[in-house]
Amino acid sequence: MLFLNPRATRADYPAELSAIMNIAQAHQSREWLSSWRGIHPNATPLYDLPDAAARCQVGRLCLKDESVRSHLGSFKALGAPIALVRQILRLHPDFEPAAILAGRYAQALRGYTVISATDGNHGRGLAAAAQDAGCRCVIVLHAHVSPEREQAIAAYGADIVRIAGNYDESVHEATRLAAAHGWQVVADTSYDGYEDIPRDVMQGYGAIAAEIVEQTSAQRGRAGTFTHVFLQGGVGGMAAGLASYFWEYHGPQRPRFISVEPAQADCLLQSAIQGRPAKATGTVDSVMAGLACGETSPLAWRFLQPCVDVFMTIEDEQAIEAMRALAQGSERDTPIVAGESGVAGLAALEWLRSDPQRSEQVGLTAESRVLIISTEGATAPREYTRLVGQSAEQVLQRQQAWQAAHSLQTQPA
Incomplete structure (x- = not known):
């Protein structure tokens, strides 16, 4: 399902939102986590996927690979740890x-x-x-x-x-x-009277956006490399953390944001339709376990409602096909281990580009430059092997061979 958000705006990042989450706090969180042994010191790769771009008929497609953020295997290494640090500091300043x-x-x-x-x-x-x-x-x-x-x-x-x-x-x-x-x-979703810690979790995710800005040499206040950014849904925390950073950094020149969630866990799409934080209409049982959430975080919604341009859902089968496509790689695309929730952006892009009317609704053309975030690797290795038909270790071996053969530069110029 696809819903165009009539409440999305293109304006400067609002002061009332900046008072809650901002670039300065995101950089502080990134600095505090940089010495933790649970985080790898280098930025995660930003891969160019020219063959996937050609298949999706877009000008450029890049994937930010969060599977190698940490031995934990996902972007969540940026959220809960920094929220714990900030909560402990409230007790022990x-x-x-x-x-x-x-x-x-x-x-x-x-x-x-x-x-x-x-x-x-x-x-x-x-x-x-x-x-x-x-x-x-x-x-x-x-x-x-x-x-x-x-x-x-x-x-x-x-x-x-x-x-x-x-x-x-x-x-x-x-x-x-x-x-x-x-x-x-220490939760990543907010509710009445509980917002500080979920805000800290979301703020931690801003490190991903900060790296992307650096990797693409973006300039503040100007349009960046990407025209469209696909963001996973869930309760909305990850999407809010990244969208708020990009919005503050690029201002009215921000990219178009597209939120993606499972069809049976459509709480963000329902929130967009109703104009308020809402519950999902489905079973909330999806192979995309990290996105199988039934209630929108009210705090995250304060950021998403005014800046996410499109809310959409995908089916489990589409996610599985996207996992297999990334694992396979191609002549010009490195093989990538991406978990069930990590492939939501690619699955959504492929569905949108399969229909000219849908593409037109979201402004996707042959010149579009698209960013997707692979939020996790094979965090459940046996499930990954069952769905993809090969193990994560096998995919990584082919990735290493491909990159050695192509002398890969992981940061696009």
Whole structure:
């Protein structure tokens, strides 16, 4: 489904939004995380995919590969860890920010417990950060989170609580447990009276946009390299974190933003239709586990409503085909390991370009320059192998061979 947002504007980044999230805070978060062992020090690759661009009939297609951001395998390594750091600083303002995840204050934090619900990647990021900081972590998982993802979270020392419901019910259970035991919720979705930590999570994602600006030599206040940017939906946090950065940086010359989510977890699209944060209309059970969210984050919606131009949904089968296409690579495109949620942008682009009317509605032409974000790698390796027909290790071996043969430059000129 496709919905053109009548409330999207092209103006300077509003002061009221800048007071909540801004480039300066994004850079501070990036600096604080730079010394954490859970983050690789270099920017993640920005790949040119000329064959995929030709297939989609666009002028240029670039993919930002967040699978190599961290050993955690996803962009979530930027969100929960920095939110934990900022929350600890509220309690201990004398702590040195960069030293928190180095474990320097582990003794002082031994009695501190954080909790969150997750579809997988957020919980894994929080568990890893809590383990390094020295505090306890409890993670609530719903029925559709695979045992493989549970094991990946538990490997970082988190205590796991299982519930029978869906993601949104796991969010409510985490809130209940926190109130009952005096624990601190570190979630990536907001609700009434709970906005500071979700804001910190979203602000952390701004590091991705900052790297893209650097990698493309963009100039502030001017149109950048890309005319269209596809952003994964979920509760809206990742989309808000990146869109707000690009909006503040480019101003009225910002690219066109397109939000993508599973058809059965269409909370952002429904929010756009209704003009307020809304719930999904489907089962919220998708192979795109990281995007299987039923309720829009009200805080994220404050940023998305005025700047996302198009809201759309895709089917699970489209995501699986996109996973296979990226894994296969081509003569001019390096093979890429992209997980179920990571391929949403490519799947959406292919669907839009398969119909001239849809393309015209969103302004896609043969001259368009498109950015997609692969938000995760094979965070559930067995599931990845089942869906793609080859393992992530096999794809990475072919990627290494391809890049060696092509002397790949990962940062487009």
